[in-house]
Amino acid sequence: MSTVPPQLTAPAAAAATQFVRPLALVSLLASAAVLIGLLVTALLAWVFARTDGWALVAALAAESRWPASLQWMLQHPARTSLWMAAACAPAVVASWGLYRQQRWGLWSFAVLLVLSALANFGITWWLDAVGTQVIDLLHDAQAVAELHLQRQVMTFTLLGTSVLFLGLQGWLAWRLLRPDIRSTMT
CATH class of the missing domain: 1.20.20 (F1FO ATP Synthase)
Structure with missing residues (x-):
């Protein structure tokens, strides 16, 4: 048998x-x-x-x-x-x-993934600009130099994570928009 x-x-x-x-x-x-x-x-x-x-x-x-x-x-x-x-x-x-499992939900979720990943770059730029302006208000030259160094480290760290999140969120958006997942949406 x-x-x-x-x-x-x-x-x-x-x-x-x-x-x-x-x-x-x-x-x-x-x-x-x-x-x-x-x-x-x-x-x-x-x-x-x-x-x-x-x-x-x-x-x-x-x-x-x-x-x-x-x-x-x-x-x-x-x-x-x-x-x-x-x-x-x-x-x-x-x-x-x-x-x-709505088609509009899939597309809007994917678009928001990419937009939020790109927004990280804008937020990084804003934080760097504000940090620069606030640090420059200080009157101690040594403190200003040290804080600018720390600000640069923070900015490069944020830029690195922004690039990382852009890659990860972009990959997830691409994965969500593949035909096997799109076919499950109504």
Whole structure:
């Protein structure tokens, strides 16, 4: 009595795409937690920004010639948190769509992967520019030289991780847009 051996190709092919829903769920939970945290931060910032202590900090930052972007954040802390929450909201929506295995969710998730990886370069540039401006406010030449060296190390580290994340997130976007995964979306 002979039996036909089972076909292993179908389960192996299905297993290759089974990482999508857990990935989407983790991304959904993480981005929702960050979104909620930013909304709570906006609420707290709205309350604290009305205090004399906060006004004093904002005035001291302006008086000390801090970078304009930092002064704006100190003058408008609730708006800053709301802008960051607004930037996080598309990740929640895209993760939800990907978790529900919607084609729009897949494409929006892939686009956000690439955009967020590219945003790392902009954030690195901003941190370097702000760091340079703040360090240059100091009057101790030795401290300025040491802090600029540390800023350069930080900037190169951030640039390296930005390149790494661009590669990893680009690879993941490419993997998600392959035909075997696209075919599982509705």
